[in-house]
Amino acid sequence: MFDPFSLAETNLRRAGWLLGLEILGGTGAVMGLSELGYPADLAIVAVWxxxxxxxxxxxxxAAAQGKSRWLYGLPALAPPIAVWLFFKLHSEDALRRLSPGSPP
Incomplete structure (x- = not known):
């Protein structure tokens, strides 16, 4: 099975899959609801x-990487910032795994 986050830390992997589900599911729900004549607000609430x-x-x-849980978790309540923070944490996690002498 294709898992782009297979080497990432467990919580980071879960966040990645949820963000992917948000983007794809939210887009599909907005398109489907607007096609049926319903307001897109229902899909936006579900995404939020x-x-x-x-x-x-x-x-x-973030806490697993030694960063403040609150400084990363609270801004991530906004979906665009959550995507940015995810990629920031994911890239730092990947760099830590690639550095020599670090545990996998």
């Missing part, structure tokens, strides 16, 4: 609720 869980995992991943 799913983002709360992703922000929690981003905060836990």
């Amino acid at each position: 609720l799913l983002n709360v869980v992703a922000a929690w995992f981003i905060g836990k991943a």
Whole structure:
């Protein structure tokens, strides 16, 4: 099975999958609801609720890297910032795994 986050830390991997689900599911839900004549607000609320869980995992991943859970988790409540913070943490996690002498 294709897992782009297979080597990432567990909480970071979970946040990545949730953010991917938010983007793809939210886009599909907005398009489907607008096609049926319903307001897109329902899909936006669902994306925001799913983002709360992703922000929690981003905060836990930041704590696992030795960073402040609150300084990463609270701003991640906004979906665009959550995506940016995810990629920031993911790149730092990948660099730590690639550095010589570090545990996998």
